Amino acid sequence: MLHLICYDITNNSLRANFARKIIACGLDRINKSVYLGLIKETPLNNLEAELSRLLKLRGQPQDSLIILPILARQVQDMRIYGRNDLDKDELSGEKSTLIL
Template identity: 40%
Template structure:
């Protein structure tokens, strides 16, 4: 299933480290602090384990949202030049 990962991390170097981990899992960056991509449930559990071992601070948050393809069809991206539907990440 596809997953969307969004995060709020206060520490700059930790935030960069989190981004590196998400790239290592093959996820695609769609915003500064948001990545998307396919993970098996096994890989999702591995990702949770790896991320939860990082020394997050009290207000840091990492959210992992599995999103089915049916829902992703209704995704909309609003940019300066209009609204784009479906899996459009540019």
């Protein structure tokens, strides 16, 4: 299922650690601290457990992590201003590749 993961973390090394772990799970960075992508339930549960553990251990009271399941059609309805290199079909998992 598609998920949007975003965080607001003050500690630079913790923030970089979050980014590496999320990208390693195959999500695409769509903004500085916002990621979107298809992730299966087990890897998502593992990622969520690890990120929440790190946030509890090293985070500050004002830090936050949000994990939101979204529908592919919601990605298609997304409005993007400024940066325009995001492929909605690829982000939503609807882009197909034909290999001949």
